[in-house]
Amino acid sequence: MSFVESEERIALRRAVAEFGAGYGHEYFDAKARSGQKTTELWEEAGKLGYLGVAVPEEYGGGGGGIGDLAAVCEELAAAGCPLLLMVVSPAICATVIARFGTDEQKAKWLPGFADGTLKMAFAITEPDAGSNAHKLKTTVRRDGDEWVLKGAKTYISGVDEADAVLVVAIQRTGPVLVVVPTAAEGLTRHEIDMDLIAPEKQFTLFFDDVRLPSDAVVGSPDQxxxxxxxxxxxxxxxxxxxxxxxxxxxxxxxxxxxxxxxxxxxxxxxxxxxxxxxxxxxxxxxxxxxxxxxxxxxxxxxxxxxxxxxxxxxxxxxxxxxxxxxxxxxxxxxxxxxxxxxxxxxxxxxxxxxxxxxxxxxxxxxxxxxxxxxxxxxx
The missing domain is CATH 1.20.140.10 (Butyryl-CoA Dehydrogenase, subunit A, domain 3)
Incomplete structure (x- = not known):
């Protein structure tokens, strides 16, 4: 077992550290305090391939693993630019879709994760469940060719920046993961007033019988x-x-x-x-x-x-x-x-x-x- 990272990983760290230093903590802090987003940083990181290092190559990514993406995240944070949505969008959401999504879902979502043009939030926490995922109350049910989502989630990061939210919901046979566009009818959000100085905001989400197409559920519902x-x-x-x-x-x-x-x-x-x-x-x-x-x-x-x-x-x-x-x-x-x-x-x-x-x-x-x-x- 090696305790030393590969030369490729070390080179990736150096490149990202140099890139992050071009922005730095002052840039990040100024954006956060003024209520702005770190859009330029995210977009350039995407164009350089840093956000997509763990996305399969056939979808425009680097074909690496979570260790490569974690290295990017760490080096940006060390440069003073901790990107919270990196933890959510390319790490959680892209990983789930890459491992479990249908061929059509992979083709639809993964290229956007690879180049950073897509941001997806992740929603599991609920007001009355906290860390007890067995008590989730957000439900999804079949209605003909559609899925109907109802419930609430809280402390969901970056919804105002995201194109969609990957929601953990419950159906009769257990949990399922559902992709919900942030512009979907019946989805409303309320910002949580935080004392954190960060560009990413926190939200409570409400799903009032949100209707979704048949391919909204990731992969097989029983997985x-x-x-x-x-x-x-x-x-x-x-x-x-x-x-x-x-x-x-x-x-x-x-x-x-x-x-x-x-x-x-x-x-x-x-x-x-x-x-x-x-x-x-x-x-x-x-x-x-x-x-x-x-x-x-x-x-x-x-x-x-x-x-x-x-x-x-x-x-x-x-x-x-x-x-x-x-x-x-x-x-x-x-x-x-x-x-x-x-x-x-x-x-x-x-x-x-x-x-x-x-x-x-x-x-x-x-x-x-x-x-x-x-x-x-x-x-």
Whole structure:
């Protein structure tokens, strides 16, 4: 087993890092604070093929795996441009359609994922279900040649930017995944007022007997449960990658400041009260990166069950690492850490979110306790 990425993956990282540096945190922060979207960044990333690295070649993609897409996500975040919709659109939605979609669905959707001209949101969370996917109430039923969707979803990212939403709904035989155009009649959305500084907005969605064509359900209706898990593992891997990229950026800012900030005729980084905490978070970030790469390698090799365990562990480790890294970076800067000039305070809420979404640290610990350690369930 190799613990070193391939030369192709390393070259991809370098190229994306250089590309992301051309935009940087100041660009991203300015867009987010003004309520604008990072459209230029997304479109150029799509044209360069970075958004489609994991889409099969026959549909215009790079033919790589989730590990390649995760590398792109991480490097953009490390450059100060964490693209949340990368976690959703090319990772979850494109992966599900590529693995389970009909030939017609693949031909319809995958080329747009490959070049970034298509954005698709993902909707599973419901107001009354939370992390309990067994209590989903959004339903879909057959009515002649159509499907009829009814229910609600909440905390759905980027719906105002998306062309469609991949919705997890329930029918008689279990869950199914349904592609719903954002312009569909009967679909309404309400923006959730968040204190996050991010270009992507959060929404509650309402489906009031939304009528959809027969090909709206992805693949076979009896494969819904497999499709959900096929999408959630990439979601956790990508969430971990975005977190470790953000953590790397925070550590880099702190290290640069600790090298140049001089007090009592020596850089503050010479003092162990500064250097040891930074060294500790650096270790934690690198460990989280390694587990994320392991999860991606397992997923790309088709070992879904093992990938599920590793992806959850990676998501946990990355969430803890980024929260600690941003906190320590602010502490290293002292009062400067809370100014806009140094760009750290705006990362605080985002880093904290990594311990909550797309799955909370507590639910990951439940998963590890029950599946890895074979401990009894409490619920």
């Amino acid at each position: 819904g449960l497999q499709q959900v898990f096929a999408g959630l593992n990439p979601e956790r891997i990508m969430g971990a990658s975005m977190a470790t990229g953000t953590a790397r950026l925070a550590v880099a800012k702190a290290v640069a400041y600790a090298r140049q900030r001089t007090v009592w005729e020596s850089p503050i980084g010479a003092h162990q009260g500064i250097s040891h905490p930074l060294a500790k978070v650096h270790v934690e970030v690198e460990l989280a990166r390694l587990m994320t790469q392991k999860a991606a390698a397992l997923y790309d090799s088709g070992r879904d069950r093992d990938a599920g365990e590793a992806a959850n562990m990676a998501k946990y480790a990355a969430g803890e690492a980024v929260a600690a890294a941003v906190d320590q970076a602010i502490q290293t800067h002292g009062g400067n850490g809370l100014t806009r000039e140094y760009g750290l305070a705006s990362m605080l809420a985002t880093s904290r979110l990594s311990r909550i979404a797309p799955v909370s640290r507590e639910m990951i610990l439940n998963f590890v306790a029950q599946n890895s350690l074979k401990l009894p369930r409490s619920y």
